[in-house]
Amino acid sequence: MMKNQEKFDVAVIGGGPAGMMAAGRAAELGARVVLLEKNESLGKKLLITGKGRCNLTQAEFDLKKMVGQFGKNGKFLFSSLAAFGPEEVIKFFEDRKLPTKTERGGRVFPVSNKSHDALRVMEKYLGEKKVKILFGSEIVGFESGGKKIKSVKLKHEKGKPGKKVVTADKFILCTGGRSYPTTGSTGDGYQWAKDLGHTIIKTAPALVPIKTKETWVKEMQGLSLKNVEISLIQDGKKKNSRFGEMLFTHFGLSGPIVLDISKKAGELAEKGEVAVSIDLKPALSAEQLDARLQRDFGSNAKKDFVNYLPELLPQKMIATTIGLSGIDPRKKINTVTGAERKKLALLLKDLRLTFDGTAGYAQAVVTSGGVSLKEVNSKTMQSRLISNLFFAGEILDVDGPTGGYNLQICWSTGYAAGTYAASI
């Protein structure tokens, strides 16, 4: 052993929500824990969650339903959610004097609406449990022998003070994904896991705004639409759809339902062209909409087409809709032809755009893909390949929709990894 080298029971790499929970939990069970974070502070990404309000978890207390929200890999979370699910997360924060509230769609936030307050709870937890935190500690790799890790190597400038390696009995890898790399999540852990023999399922930006080929979206930039349906169309078939709120941006689309469908859009795009269809009037069938337009046209017969449209559409959509319909805006409603009316109805039910990729990791809320779940014990988060390695958080190949699900993954898997790293 090197001179002056302190040996820890557990070394946690990455001070995001998963790493903080894992470190605190392991220390709570009596382990001597070191938390290694390359930034000069913890939870940089946690601070920007929920637009700075931190959607801590999702108020879904039915385990089966909760698991179902994570798609095909959700079953991996059964055990960890059963042990430390949304109910326990809410209790964890409330017991530490952070009252929570549940908003529309089951989204749980601190009553204060401040992610800083959630981070403070985690920092206090780590302090009370005497976790040693080494900031500015960028890990560059592992030293391993056989099926065990001996130590982690730190980036170290020659002649400067500081540790070169950290030695521990167990290691918990919580370096997150690749999204929002400015927060420190640069995907470093994937390569180390790969070097240690783990399979990395191809990563991709998920919960991410999408770009469209059509540039007219720019005209509606900033417009948010509620109660609309978006669908992905490939080879003339509807492949997926979501109902709710969306937003136009200068390069395409964003907002909750767009983020939620973005992963599927990216997957489909690998096979061929994908169209995005927006149904602005999902409560009406095509026939019902046409009947409504006919009625409206009857009662607005003398109006100019452009002056009727505010009854149908938000102001910001009018110029674009006129352009796309090809209908003369100054035309009187009673001179709009049947074919023109049908064109208008089609724009309202099936406003078509062409998917042109996602906005990438820089704007993705999470990264899909990651460490293959087949090689990780779902109860303990222990690697099946390296006996003293554990994983937690976004680095794992499981992700959820918006609404607090992704932080819940971090709390549950962090808690499991901390528990078992301290006791196995």
Ligand SMILES: Cc1cc2nc3c(=O)[nH]c(=O)nc-3n(C[C@H](O)[C@H](O)[C@H](O)COP(=O)(O)OP(=O)(O)OC[C@H]3O[C@@H](n4cnc5c(N)ncnc54)[C@H](O)[C@@H]3O)c2cc1C
């Ligand atoms: C804008 C935005 C809003 C979001 N809002 C929500 C929300 O409201 N609710 C929700 O459930 N989810 C939300 N998420 C997702 C959620 O933030 C992530 O799923 C979560 O932060 C992942 O936690 P993690 O601990 O696995 O990794 P991270 O939070 O990414 O933390 C990883 C840590 O590891 C450190 N690290 C990386 N490499 C090294 C290295 N080489 N050496 C040392 N340290 C290293 C990083 O600096 C970082 O601190 C949001 C994400 C974004 C980007």
